[in-house]
Amino acid sequence: MSEIRVRIAPSPSGYLHIGTARAALFNWLFARHHGGKFLLRIEDTDTQRSSDEMIEVILESLKWLGLDWDEEPVFQSRRLELYSRYVGGLLESGKAYRCWCAPDVLKEKQDEARQQKKNPKYDRHCFDLPESEKNRFLDSGQPAAIRIIMPEGVTAFHDIVVGEVSRDNSELDDFIIARSDGRAVYNLAVVVDDHEMGISHVIRGNDHISNTFKQIIIYRALGLEPPRFAHIPLILGKDRSKMSKRDGAAAVTDYGKLGYLKEAVVNFIALMGWSPGDNNEIMTADQMIEAFSLERINPSNAVFDPEKLTWMNGEYIRASDDNKLVDLVRPYLVEAGLTTHLWINSRWDWMLKFVRILKERCHLLTDFAEKGRFFFVDEFEYDPKGSAKYFRADVLPLIAAWIETLSSTGEYTASAIETGLRELAGKLEIKPATIIHPTRLALSGETAGPPLFDMMELLGREKCLKRLEEAVCVIEKE
Ligand code: GLU
Numbered sequence: 001m002s003e004i005r006v007r008i009a010p011s012p013s014g015y016l017h018i019g020t021a022r023a024a025l026f027n028w029l030f031a032r033h034h035g036g037k038f039l040l041r042i043e044d045t046d047t048q049r050s051s052d053e054m055i056e057v058i059l060e061s062l063k064w065l066g067l068d069w070d071e072e073p074v075f076q077s078r079r080l081e082l083y084s085r086y087v088g089g090l091l092e093s094g095k096a097y098r099c100w101c102a103p104d105v106l107k108e109k110q111d112e113a114r115q116q117k118k119n120p121k122y123d124r125h126c127f128d129l130p131e132s133e134k135n136r137f138l139d140s141g142q143p144a145a146i147r148i149i150m151p152e153g154v155t156a157f158h159d160i161v162v163g164e165v166s167r168d169n170s171e172l173d174d175f176i177i178a179r180s181d182g183r184a185v186y187n188l189a190v191v192v193d194d195h196e197m198g199i200s201h202v203i204r205g206n207d208h209i210s211n212t213f214k215q216i217i218i219y220r221a222l223g224l225e226p227p228r229f230a231h232i233p234l235i236l237g238k239d240r241s242k243m244s245k246r247d248g249a250a251a252v253t254d255y256g257k258l259g260y261l262k263e264a265v266v267n268f269i270a271l272m273g274w275s276p277g278d279n280n281e282i283m284t285a286d287q288m289i290e291a292f293s294l295e296r297i298n299p300s301n302a303v304f305d306p307e308k309l310t311w312m313n314g315e316y317i318r319a320s321d322d323n324k325l326v327d328l329v330r331p332y333l334v335e336a337g338l339t340t341h342l343w344i345n346s347r348w349d350w351m352l353k354f355v356r357i358l359k360e361r362c363h364l365l366t367d368f369a370e371k372g373r374f375f376f377v378d379e380f381e382y383d384p385k386g387s388a389k390y391f392r393a394d395v396l397p398l399i400a401a402w403i404e405t406l407s408s409t410g411e412y413t414a415s416a417i418e419t420g421l422r423e424l425a426g427k428l429e430i431k432p433a434t435i436i437h438p439t440r441l442a443l444s445g446e447t448a449g450p451p452l453f454d455m456m457e458l459l460g461r462e463k464c465l466k467r468l469e470e471a472v473c474v475i476e477k478e
Helices: 018-034 052-065 080-092 103-115 131-140 186-196 206-221 252-257 262-270 285-291 306-319 322-335 341-346 348-361 365-371 384-390 393-408 414-428 432-444 452-459 461-477
Strands: 005-008 037-042 096-099 145-148 154-159 163-168 176-178 201-205 228-232
Touching (some): 005 018, 005 201, 018 037, 018 201, 018 228, 018 262, 037 052, 052 252, 052 262, 080 096, 080 145, 080 176, 080 186, 096 131, 145 206, 154 206, 154 228, 163 206, 176 186, 201 206, 206 228, 252 262, 262 285, 306 348, 322 348, 322 365, 341 348, 348 365, 348 452, 393 432, 414 432, 414 452, 432 452, 432 461
Parallel strands (some): 005 037, 201 228
Antiparallel strands (some): 145 176, 154 163
């Protein structure tokens, strides 16, 4: 195979949507698998809808996902002259012609055709004008749109994902390739860029198939060989409706804010429509690169399943090295106002224990701030059902004895605390749970959470005693 060169070509009119992220990922995996190049092109000719801020967000999103691109990004807005040269070439070679038809006249004709249930194709009015008439328009300098001559026959291509695709050219008309203000249209720019960038494979959403026909017509008119195409299926929402590009939650950068690991997001996105062919779901980027092939992309639509993403994220959290996990979790704790980077830096071993005892229960990085809140703040509400059940007057003497035991335990470790509790329960002839439940509620405000004795060691003796005493006051008042 000659050099593999692929590209992702986002239009910066919205944030990096999950669909574009997946197209980027498939291109990247394909390039990396074959030792080829993954290029970036910003399709920013629509100045009304593009902005530097959006471009920045797209670049940041790709970087966040780890989809590093090769070579300098190409900006379409800087290549308008190049497109005009190609349009000029098509005019010269007689593959395209000028059209002076006024938009309102065109619209009238189209409306009429539709009323008669006919295809509202351009009627080649300007192509058929006598030479003298054309010269008159040219001399007058009246702006003209440029139309490509639609050849007769069929346009067909073999799509790597979809298979054979073909369309009768008679369904299409002499479409415009440059507007009367001189600007080339989208399909022309894409062809010129893909050719100039040496793109070997175009991997993009299958909503572009109708563009592909037009693009192939342009390639042929230019005497160029089209690249190979792989149109990937759309991503549907769980209700099988189309996922909207402007759907805020579907912007890739939001996932980081919501507490997802980028590795989990990449893994999840890769499996929307592609599978390595075994039952392996959790894969590193290297494993995906190794296993990736366009042939294994499923041509039917993929479904976006947020629960699967969250499950997968939990798997990544549990598989993370604890030091890495502290680094991942820290911004969320600071953001939640629970602690500071300085504090975390000076209590790294404590933080390691913190993530270790919580990670089994966390699916999102934000869960650490939520489920671990009571480690950092003394003010919290008691779960009302729990306090009705466990904060009863008859536990007061038990808690008092428990406070006594905890104050006198030598070292304050999980195992020493556990031994102390079991001995006390034996002495009082009660089940350990009779003390465990109110203790958990007193220390965390919750009725469930991480293993109690680990939690107590981590909180430290002083905090545990203080919170148990507070609970005593609360119970006494009731
Ligand atoms: N700019 C197009 C989009 O964002 C991509 C077109 C292409 O990949 O050819 O959908």
